[in-house]
Amino acid sequence: MDWSKLQTSLGGLNLSQAGTKLTKGFSSSVQATRERLGQIAPEEITELPQEYKDLEARVDALKAAHLALLKITKVYETETYDYPVHLQESITELSTSIGYNITSFAATNLKGTSLPTPASPSAPPVHPHKTLPHALSRASHAAAQALVDPEAGPVDGGDKLGKALALYATSWDRIASARLDQDDTINLNFLGPWQQTLHTSISLAIKARQAVRVSRLELDAAKQSLKTANPARQEQARLEVENAEDDLVQKTEVAITLMKTVLENPEPIKNINELVKAQLVYFSTAAEALSAVQGEIEELSVAAEGDYRKSRDH
Structure with a gap:
């Protein structure tokens, strides 16, 4: 251990001020x-x-x-x-959004495989204001x-x-x-x-x-x-x-x-x-x-x- 460095580091601490x-x-x-x-x-x-x-x-x-x-x-x-009814519509929109994401994922990742590839969805679902x-x-x-x-x-x-x-x-x-x-x-x-x-x-x-x-x-x-x-x-x-x-x-x-x-x-x-x-x-x-x-x-x-x-x- 480098005691000189440790001593220098301790010397840099203002222990008096910290104690106060x-x-x-x-x-x-x-x-x-x-x-x-x-x-x-x-x-x-x-x-x-x-x-x-x-x-x-x-x-x-x-x-x-x-x-x-x-x-x-x-x-x-x-x-x-x-x-007035955002909760019910949010559930419906969530289902639609999940379906879109699954279809998009499958259409992209199943290409070139032996599995049937779904058609790519044309556009993401529109969420009305x-x-x-x-x-x-x-x-x-x-x-x-x-x-x-x-x-x-x-x-x-x-x-x-x-x-x-x-x-x-x-x-x-x-x-x-x-x-x-x-x-x-x-x-x-x-x-x-x-x-x-x-x-x-x-x-x-x-x-x-x-x-x-x-x-x-x-x-x-x-x-x-x-x-x-x-x-x-x-x-x-x-x-x-x-x-x-x-x-x-x-x-x-x-x-x-x-x-x-x-x-x-x-x-x-x-x-x-x-x-x-x-x-x-x-x-x-x-x-x-x-x-x-x-x-x-x-x-x-x-x-x-x-x-x-x-x-x-x-």
């Missing part, structure tokens, strides 16, 4: 435990500035506000949030087609209803596209920045507060040590208290600055504006699409009502 950190950490843990158990008088716990405590409460409220809205708006990350607007569009198109006889044309009484359903389906085609655009915009311009604020500036301010708490515990632990220090260690204990006081002041100032920065940040309001804009475009498009066909559907309704009354008069 361990001692401080242990003292802080003991101090926190004693405070929690009520073994430290309230007047012996260092009081933090009122400004700091007020900012703490405001940052906590800001974080709670972010989390409350995020909990709901995260649904925009999942296309199926308003889809799973949103309520898309579901309404597909259902309306299917209903309109069901009222048409391939050979004789519209079934009895189905002409006007079929036209109404076709118009309704057309409006939901447009709404469905707008729904996808809305979700993409919300994810990009709201959810991303909103979570970024939560995970960066707010988290940074909270970490600074945690540093203040640790520093305060170290100071109060140092004060307790000073009270019980023997005469030979009085001066050292007093210096430790002074250093801890300086550290607490510095960390408190940093935390106050960071908390003020978080609270003054205009980004969350800008994010909310982007959320509102995306929703406004979607609902406006939906209103326009439905308004565009409602008049025609109402005319069909009036005409159907008139035909019905005439048939009853004879």
Whole structure:
């Protein structure tokens, strides 16, 4: 063994500094435990500035506000949030997808063997969008087609209803596209920045507060040590208290600055504006699409009502 290298490596370690950190950490843990158990008088716990405590409460409220809205708006990350029967259709699609994959695998890997080779599937199965607007569009198109006889044309009484359903389906085609655009915009311009604020500036301010708490515990632990220090260690204990006081002041100032920065940040309001804009475009498009066909559907309704009354008069 090369003892000279080992000695050099050990010499590079600041054992004194490491020991000091361990001692401080242990003292802080003991101090926190004693405070929690009520073994430290309230007047012996260092009081933090009122400004700091007020900012703490405001940052906590800001974080709670972010989390409350995020909990709901995260649904925009999942296309199926308003889809009524996605579970049943997912099972069907899974079966279709598995069948396609097996056929594709067999068609590729059985070539040149004595085993029968299935024909290669022309294209992978299409997975329709799973949103309520898309579901309404597909259902309306299917209903309109069901009222048409391939050979004789519209079934009895189905002409006007079929036209109404076709118009309704057309409006939901447009709404469905707008729904996808809305979700993409919300994810990009709201959810991303909103979570970024939560995970960066707010988290940074909270970490600074945690540093203040640790520093305060170290100071109060140092004060307790000073009270019980023997005469030979009085001066050292007093210096430790002074250093801890300086550290607490510095960390408190940093935390106050960071908390003020978080609270003054205009980004969350800008994010909310982007959320509102995306929703406004979607609902406006939906209103326009439905308004565009409602008049025609109402005319069909009036005409159907008139035909019905005439048939009853004879």
